[in-house]
Amino acid sequence: MFSSRFYTLVYISRTVRFFISFIHFNKEILFMAANLRLWLTACVLSAAAIIPGGAASAAGSSEVNPRGLVLSLSCSSCHGTDGKSVGLIPSIYGKSTSYIESAMLAFKSGARYSTVMSRHAKGYTDAEIRLIAEYFGRFSRNK
Amino acid sequence: MNMSQKISRRDFSKLLLTGATSASLGLFGTPSRAFGASKRVVVIGGGFGGAAAAKYLRKLDPSIAVTLVEPKAVFHTCPFSNWVLAGLRTMNDISQTYTVLKNKYQVNVIADSAVAIDSTRSTVKLKNGMVLSYDRLIVSPGIDFKWDAVPGHSEALANTRIPHAYQAGPQTTLLLNQLQSMRNGGKVIICPPANPFRCPPGPYERASLIAHYLKAKKPLSKILILDPKDKFSKQGLFKQGWEKLYPGMIEWRSGVTGGKVVKIDGTTMTVTTEFGEEKGDVINLIPPQKAGKIAFEAGLTDASGWCPVNPVSFESTIHPGIHVIGDSSIAGVMPKSGYAASSQGKVAAAAIVRLLQGKVPASPSLVNTCYSLIGTDYAISVAGVYKLTADGVVEIPGSGGLTPMNADADQLREEASFAVGWYNNIVHDTWG
Numbered sequence: 001m002f003s004s005r006f007y008t009l010v011y012i013s014r015t016v017r018f019f020i021s022f023i024h025f026n027k028e029i030l031f032m033a034a035n036l037r038l039w040l041t042a043c044v045l046s047a048a049a050i051i052p053g054g055a056a057s058a059a060g061s062s063e064v065n066p067r068g069l070v071l072s073l074s075c076s077s078c079h080g081t082d083g084k085s086v087g088l089i090p091s092i093y094g095k096s097t098s099y100i101e102s103a104m105l106a107f108k109s110g111a112r113y114s115t116v117m118s119r120h121a122k123g124y125t126d127a128e129i130r131l132i133a134e135y136f137g138r139f140s141r142n143k
Numbered sequence: 144m145n146m147s148q149k150i151s152r153r154d155f156s157k158l159l160l161t162g163a164t165s166a167s168l169g170l171f172g173t174p175s176r177a178f179g180a181s182k183r184v185v186v187i188g189g190g191f192g193g194a195a196a197a198k199y200l201r202k203l204d205p206s207i208a209v210t211l212v213e214p215k216a217v218f219h220t221c222p223f224s225n226w227v228l229a230g231l232r233t234m235n236d237i238s239q240t241y242t243v244l245k246n247k248y249q250v251n252v253i254a255d256s257a258v259a260i261d262s263t264r265s266t267v268k269l270k271n272g273m274v275l276s277y278d279r280l281i282v283s284p285g286i287d288f289k290w291d292a293v294p295g296h297s298e299a300l301a302n303t304r305i306p307h308a309y310q311a312g313p314q315t316t317l318l319l320n321q322l323q324s325m326r327n328g329g330k331v332i333i334c335p336p337a338n339p340f341r342c343p344p345g346p347y348e349r350a351s352l353i354a355h356y357l358k359a360k361k362p363l364s365k366i367l368i369l370d371p372k373d374k375f376s377k378q379g380l381f382k383q384g385w386e387k388l389y390p391g392m393i394e395w396r397s398g399v400t401g402g403k404v405v406k407i408d409g410t411t412m413t414v415t416t417e418f419g420e421e422k423g424d425v426i427n428l429i430p431p432q433k434a435g436k437i438a439f440e441a442g443l444t445d446a447s448g449w450c451p452v453n454p455v456s457f458e459s460t461i462h463p464g465i466h467v468i469g470d471s472s473i474a475g476v477m478p479k480s481g482y483a484a485s486s487q488g489k490v491a492a493a494a495i496v497r498l499l500q501g502k503v504p505a506s507p508s509l510v511n512t513c514y515s516l517i518g519t520d521y522a523i524s525v526a527g528v529y530k531l532t533a534d535g536v537v538e539i540p541g542s543g544g545l546t547p548m549n550a551d552a553d554q555l556r557e558e559a560s561f562a563v564g565w566y567n568n569i570v571h572d573t574w575g
């Protein structure tokens with residue numbers, strides 16, 4: 001049997017994902033509209049196009065830290081594009097900066113149980129963890 | 144072979160200052176297309192590296208026009224192809240297509256092969272004669288095999304009797320059919336290659352999952368691994384798992400104990416090692432490897448047979464303007480994995496977005512995680528976080544590492560579930 005902490009994790013992540021899918025649907029439409037606009041103005045290197053992360057510009061966030069971006073892109077291989085998981089691994093999408101930062105710090109110190117996350121978290125300085133948390137925190141309504 | 148790419152200290156500081164060897168070249172050196180027109184990036188190869196790079200280029204900067212050249216309409220992933228051999232997945236389960244890249248991300252996908260790269264004119268020629276111009280080129284062609292490394296072996300033999308099953312697709316099906324028609328009590332011989340090769344734990348996960356199938360269906364059978372190496376990835380964990388789940392079924396012979404294969408005979412199904420002959424009912428010889436063919440033809444490889452790159456942007460150190468990612472690249476101590484290829488694809492995409500804007504790419508960190516399934520509820524993993532230093536791409540001390548040797552059954556079962564979770568997300572993140 002799985003341990004109960006594992007089931008709790010899966011349950012929480014599924015519930016959260018269910019609600020997020022509604023929010024996401026709207027964002028997706030905004031994103032597509034933004035894309036279309038960008039296509040029409042492709043000749044001009046518009047300010048919106050320079051901001052890395054089309055989804056983020058549609059969500060109305062400001063300039064993305066380029067280092068935060070490259071650090072965060074690797075997370076999506078396990079946690080899904082923009083941190084939206086389609087599988088059993090918990091989503092990062094929608095979580096706040098402070099939640100992600102404290103979770104990563106707890107994985108890093110070993111205070112929080114994990115199979116693989118503590119091995120990853122130990123690869124980042126606290127400042128880098130902050131950058132990653134800020135990157136994903138942009139998708140959250142609670143910054 | 145020294146895998147870690149040495150950079151002199153002066154070069155390193157220069158690299159961090161300018162971000163890439165040709166940050167300025169991108170602006171002034173490459174032939175500039177009609178002023179103000181959207182920038183063009185061509186990607187060769189729609190596997191883990193190339194597909195991820197194409198998607199993320201479009202996602203990060205929708206003003207860039209991205210063309211992906213890939214001959215296969217359906218891509219079968221090597222990850223989880225060992226699960227197919229065990230009967231735990233079908234070939235359909237490991238199929239990916241380019242529909243979402245085309246429709247959602249507006250990547251121009253061309254179903255063809257690149258046959259030549261002209262780095263001075265910045266063009267790629269396709270098999271059908273079409274010529275594509277680029278501002279930046281990404282090359283992610285995976286691996287090619289050194290067919291002449293084992294006397295008696297050939298590509299024709301691999302396509303009929305001795306499959307490698309190290310590029311998923313018809314090769315996987317061939318090995319699967321051979322295993323299914325093998326008698327109970329037969330011997331399966333697996334011959335892994337010398338380092339470096341794609342997916343270092345791959346041959347040993349394969350041995351485990353073939354054992355899973357044989358234990359249930361043909362329990363008198365045996366597996367013999369003839370290895371030129373004296374140690375292998377996750378060795379302690381694999382051996383522990385084999386003892387627990389398949390006692391007496393798998394024998395691993397190291398290089399010094401006669402594992403090195405010196406000849407193969409496909410007619411008599413005999414493998415000759417430095418110590419004698421072994422007959423197999425099924426032989427899975429995985430030849431030594433080198434960068435994909437197009438990388439050689441474009442002069443992107445060095446004497447090692449792989450492609451040296453600047454690890455900030457994965458731009459070739461031989462031909463500026465061309466970025467090599469995935470298995471073909473020399474990425475320091477990073478293993479050649481789908482995860483690594485995808486991570487590099489995204490780093491290269493982010494770097495190219497900045498280079499095309501005349502900006503310096505941010506210093507990346509690269510990540511790898513490789514799950515290996517030993518039995519249905521039993522998986523192990525290796526993780527790594529990598530950084531750029533004066534010695535090239537190195538693992539960050541204290542990070543990464545293996546599933547602990549004393550992991551309990553709960554943890555091994557969780558890792559098996561996370562292996563599935565990982566697969567679902569990475570294929571969605573790459574092709575979906």
Ligand SMILES: Cc1cc2nc3c(=O)[nH]c(=O)nc-3n(C[C@H](O)[C@H](O)[C@H](O)COP(=O)(O)OP(=O)(O)OC[C@H]3O[C@@H](n4cnc5c(N)ncnc54)[C@H](O)[C@@H]3O)c2cc1C
Binds near residue numbers: 257483
């Ligand atoms: C049995 C096995 C199990 C594995 N398991 C895992 C795992 O669990 N986790 C993991 O992370 N990795 C795993 N890997 C490793 C992973 O498959 C590779 O590292 C990964 O595919 C490398 O990505 P790539 O983009 O370099 O090459 P590929 O994914 O091989 O893609 C290369 C693509 O380029 C195309 N191409 C080649 N030449 C041309 C050309 N001239 N023009 C146009 N297109 C071209 C090819 O058709 C191909 O589609 C496994 C490998 C094997 C063999």
